[in-house]
Amino acid sequence: MASSQSDEELLCASFNTLNAVEENMLEKSCFQQHYEDKENLLQDSIFRLSKTEMTAPNSGERKACWKARDQLWECLDANDDKAAPCQSFQSEFEAKCPAQWVKYFTKRRDFLKYKEKMQTEGFTPTEGPRQPS
Helix, strand or coil, X not given: CHHHHHHHHHHHHHHHHHHXXXXXXXXXXXXXXXXXXXXXXXXXXXXXXXXXXXXXXXXXXHHHHHHHHHHHHHHHHXXXXXXXXXXXXXXXXXXXXXXXXXXXHHHHXXXXXXXXXXXXHCCCXXXXXXXXX
């Protein structure tokens, strides 16, 4: 009889272990589903971002960007490079041009202004440390 009781206890323990394993598998399955959902969402977001941000502008979009850039630069020229009166042009420029183009055109304008200044005023070096003779 004692062996039958221990067999029964062993069977009960095995059943409990099996239930625990099944619950663990179910939890892993739920986790896996959650992970796959998050992964799919991430992939969708990356695809949408690459589709909208990474495509080259078409001819009409390029022309609209250049027009917005030219209007902004004209406004800045007319207002001695003060940004406040040209905020609406700046917003339109940023809306119509890709971010990398905005960055490039801004640097380009700074360079052209500097170049113009060097050509009209010349270069005057500042006094630096003197070299020993």
